[in-house]
Amino acid sequence: MSDLHERFRHVHNRIADAEKRFGRVPDSVRLVAVTKTWPVDVIRAAIQLGQLDFGENYVQEGLDKIRELNNPSLDWHFIGRLQSNKAKDIAEHFTWVHSVTSFDHAQRLARFRTALRRPLNVCIQINISADARKAGIAPSQASALAASLAALPNLHLRGLMALPEVEADFSRQRNIFSQVRKLFDQICAEGLNLDTLSMGMSDDLEAAIAEGATLVRVGTALFGTRVTPPP
Numbered sequence: 355m356s357d358l359h360e361r362f363r364h365v366h367n368r369i370a371d372a373e374k375r376f377g378r379v380p381d382s383v384r385l386v387a388v389t390k391t392w393p394v395d396v397i398r399a400a401i402q403l404g405q406l407d408f409g410e411n412y413v414q415e416g417l418d419k420i421r422e423l424n425n426p427s428l429d430w431h432f433i434g435r436l437q438s439n440k441a442k443d444i445a446e447h448f449t450w451v452h453s454v455t456s457f458d459h460a461q462r463l464a465r466f467r468t469a470l471r472r473p474l475n476v477c478i479q480i481n482i483s484a485d486a487r488k489a490g491i492a493p494s495q496a497s498a499l500a501a502s503l504a505a506l507p508n509l510h511l512r513g514l515m516a517l518p519e520v521e522a523d524f525s526r527q528r529n530i531f532s533q534v535r536k537l538f539d540q541i542c543a544e545g546l547n548l549d550t551l552s553m554g555m556s557d558d559l560e561a562a563i564a565e566g567a568t569l570v571r572v573g574t575a576l577f578g579t580r581v582t583p584p585p
């Protein structure tokens with residue numbers, strides 16, 4: 355078995371074990387393979403193993419890979435920082451955007467997603483650690499932003515995304531994810547129909563699944579340590 359195959363199997367097992375251990379429905383957590391800095395050959399090998407969801411942080415790098423692979427079966431998830439001047443490229447080529455943090459960005463995405471295509475799936479990124487260096491909106495603003503995004507055409511508001519500070523202690527990881535989960539529940543209770551909690555990475559996916567993650571974004575555990583510096 356190749357290393358890549360072995361690592362995919364290991365991550366699938368971790369997800370299945372966490373689903374079981376925390377009383378989650380089997381196969382209810384979607385795996386997005388984060389391929390930033392990895393070349394298309396690596397992505398091709400992952401596709402051979404059945405992986406169809408890929409996450410990219412940098413617009414140009416993502417577009418190059420999307421064009422080169424040119425495979426309509428794939429779902430491309432934009433998980434990086436949004437820049438207004440890139441909204442058109444993102445709206446035209448990705449199927450998901452996890453990192454919406456303002457109404458202005460969402461409006462641009464909505465404008466460039468033509469009505470002929472399926473709506474662009476979007477999540478609101480929450481800055482749960484209140485870390486000024488991290489992207490995301492304050493939890494107190496999430497509910498109002500969600501309500502205004504839900505009204506935009508050509509977008510499908512799916513849920514919330516969080517990228518908390520790396521934290522070694524399992525119960526502290528859970529505590530942070532539980533705050534995102536509570537916000538998610540609150541917004542659903544206010545009448546929005548959300549189905550996606552995008553949280554959990556290589557080092558904390560079990561804690562995220564324990565707190566209701568429906569989608570985990572995993573890079574290092576699947577592909578190894580990123581060696582190329584990001585562009």
Ligand SMILES: *Cc1c(COP(=O)(O)O)cnc(C)c1O
Nearest residue numbers: 388433555556571572573574575
């Ligand atoms: C890089 C990245 C990941 C993957 O992180 P790993 O620790 O390599 O699994 C997930 N989400 C976002 C937003 C990222 O930038």
